[in-house]
Amino acid sequence: DIQMTQSPSSLSASVGDRVTITCRASQSISSYLNWYQQKPGKAPKLLIYAASSLQSGVPSRFSGSGSGTDFTLTISSLQPEDFATYYCQQSYSTLVTFGPGTKVDIK
Amino acid sequence: EVQLVESGGGLVQPGGSLRLSCVASGFTFSSYWMSWVRQAPGKGLEWVANIKQDGSEKYYVDSVKGRFIISRDNAKNSLYLQMNSLRAEDTAVYFCARDIIAVAVSWFDPWGQGTLVTVSS
Numbered sequence: 001d002i003q004m005t006q007s008p009s010s011l012s013a014s015v016g017d018r019v020t021i022t023c024r025a026s027q028s029i030s031s032y033l034n035w036y037q038q039k040p041g042k043a044p045k046l047l048i049y050a051a052s053s054l055q056s057g058v059p060s061r062f063s064g065s066g067s068g069t070d071f072t073l074t075i076s077s078l079q080p081e082d083f084a085t086y087y088c089q090q091s092y093s094t095l096v097t098f099g100p101g102t103k104v105d106i107k
Numbered sequence: 108e109v110q111l112v113e114s115g116g117g118l119v120q121p122g123g124s125l126r127l128s129c130v131a132s133g134f135t136f137s138s139y140w141m142s143w144v145r146q147a148p149g150k151g152l153e154w155v156a157n158i159k160q161d162g163s164e165k166y167y168v169d170s171v172k173g174r175f176i177i178s179r180d181n182a183k184n185s186l187y188l189q190m191n192s193l194r195a196e197d198t199a200v201y202f203c204a205r206d207i208i209a210v211a212v213s214w215f216d217p218w219g220q221g222t223l224v225t226v227s228s
Contacts, residue, residue, distance in 0.1 A: 032212055045218075
């Protein structure tokens, strides 16, 4: 199975901050990497697919980059509604796996 | 509006069975792979199983192989997860999700609101 790791596991930030979350795969997954946002008690929401493509309706302050084994989700200017947990997910393998999540909370 | 609505969760004893359902609306259900993803309380996301449009291919995470069965009824726009020999570690919110596949890349969108399964005596 392809193992996914994320760093940091949590971070505290202020409104307006630039936030960067890293995701690493245990083997090369090309650009088969997606990012989701989840708020407490809610279903995950797709933000970025295929490493860098912004899902329709998602604010442009979210961006994704990377390929191979190392990927990044960036929030250019953190907004109050962005406080949530973020998960990466690989779809390179038939057996899909998620990263452990990064919780972004208010500083 | 594209929508997925799960049902069937509840409290079940270890070793028991439960059948989850997910009803889809707002899109051509029979054209998409579908998945179940679960989340244990306070934990991360774990993909459980998926099924091809016509039901001819199914894949499972190792921890549920031989115990869970994914199926679908395209005439009813419905996805199912039959869960047998349930264990405490199967306690989770179970989400159904539509698989979007484009040039071999795939992702989940949208997700249902989830249904809670609690395995406890």
